[in-house]
Amino acid sequence: MKSSTLPSVRVEPEVRSHVEAVLKAGESLSEFVENAVLQAVQQRSQQSEFVNRGLASLAKAHQDGKYISCEDVLAQLRRRTAAARQALG
Numbered sequence: 001m002k003s004s005t006l007p008s009v010r011v012e013p014e015v016r017s018h019v020e021a022v023l024k025a026g027e028s029l030s031e032f033v034e035n036a037v038l039q040a041v042q043q044r045s046q047q048s049e050f051v052n053r054g055l056a057s058l059a060k061a062h063q064d065g066k067y068i069s070c071e072d073v074l075a076q077l078r079r080r081t082a083a084a085r086q087a088l089g
Helices: 013-021 029-064 070-088
Strands: none
Touching: 013 029
16 A cells, blocks of 8 residues: 655744654654654544443433432532531531
8 A cells, every 4th residue: 555644744943853852762753743643543532432432321321210410419429428527526
């Protein structure tokens, strides 16, 4: 398969200097940029999958009648806190 290129990105000279300062031995600027792009793609994919799993879980909880609203959770925490304070005297 023929390789393709990403658009070139203009940066301030200081940015390039900072990037070059952190390159590993034998690592090229192109390799660094490629790895950064791949990591960003992976992170965004994982984030999207995480959000989708959360939304699916929320829908299932509503469907199964197991959804608990934040108001209910906070009310229960307030009751527990009040009971613990009362127990301490």
